[in-house]
Amino acid sequence: MTLIEPSGKGLVYQGTLIRDKGEMLSLTDMWKAAGSPESQKPSEWLRQDATKAFVECVTGTLEVGQDHIQTKRGGRGVGGSTFAHWQIGLAYAKYLSPEFHMWCNSVVRAHMEGEKLPGIPAETLEQIERSFGIMRMVVHKVTEIEKALPGIVQHLVEPLVAARLAESAYLLRSGKTAKQIWDAHGLPPRIKGSALWFGNRLAEGGCLLEGRADRGEKAIRLYDPDKAETILGLGLLHKTKVYASERMGQGRFKLVEGRA
Template identity: 20%
Template sequence: MKNSIKNNLSCPVIAGISITTDKEGRYNLNALHKASGGKDAKRPKAWLATKSTQELIEELRQNSAFGQEIITVTKGGINQGTFAHELLAISYAGWISPKFQLTVNQVFLDYKKGELTPTPKIDNSGLPELRKARAIKEVYNVAEKLCGHLSNLSSPSKQAIYAKLINPIAGSVVPYPILDGQTYSAKEVGAQLGISGHKVGLIANKYNLKTAENGIFVLDKAEHSDKQVTNFRYNENGIKAIKSHMEV
């Protein structure tokens, strides 16, 4: 039966929607959007416009192991839409909602193993223990890959990624990190030194001050949204370094 299901399905199916792929195996984000309910605010275009998404795409593009463009937009023709690498497709699903991300994770896994059951439901209130364990494992693997590509993040920030992805499924099994010592955003540093946060960033980049000695890279809340972005936070030594280069 499993082999029959696999042979009869040319692509994963979620909520009755076929999640098609292009010739490179990238997943159709427009199909995922439709399977999630099709809300206008959750279109791929809106996700692509976020800073955190662009940073993730850039990190993945720098990994030559993928051997292909990780995201592409095809206009016109039979197979049109926004197609993205599996990691990006899962990230997009998580941006839509944590519950939808779990559904996509499980469907992709079952499809690859030839164990896909017809029309999984997005509003499934719970997973059997075995499927739950498999979902946790898949999300853990995604967290590992993301942390591998975001290599400049500090250990506490990587721990926060694991906690955010795994805890919604498994419960509070991964504690959120407690940072040692006070750190400050570029804006806060600028307020102390009488310059703008933008100026702080320019100085730090010019003199390569974003190092472990001067602070840490963290996942921070974007200023005008609830999205997570990669930012550098400065410690006391970092503030002194910025100040010293202001006086050059």
């Protein structure tokens, strides 16, 4: 890969000449040198809102005037060429490809700023070329990974969903709600707040199963019925009957009070 054309006619990237005139670079030549697709042509890039904003910033900061971008139409059978200030050209290089942008940041910038590149030994040139080859390989690998990513994600998500569904199904099969345990022991029905109170007592006794199962449109707490039987036999059943009796007594008291 020749960095700067020995004849001094311009810049050469991978055998393609990139013309320059004054502070202007040929964006068309850059597009060809980078080997980019039609969708990345200068005319397409210059239409983007982000590009327009950057161009306005360059014109305002560097005061390069209205001729910061020049498009020359070609004749019959000859394509036209778009020239732009070299700062705009560097932004275009970043849009085209990482390796081309890296090359432009060093070689093109030095050339446009009038700096002389020092003599580069053949071994260093070989290392640079090898580095560019590694970079192209990495970019290719990243592209391949991006293409494969949807399949990888689906491969990972499906087992997770299946595990979550299996966990929910296990909870529904093995667990019981506080109301189900309450009713199974013949405790008085229709006591407002009793399911919440009873569920909290079961949870305090270590009966609560991890996670929550979905029934209909809401998640519910489920309890281990075997553990529930144990703590009920150790005094929770008696405590619950006292609670129910007190709550029912309060209800009768309010009813009598209302009649009075």
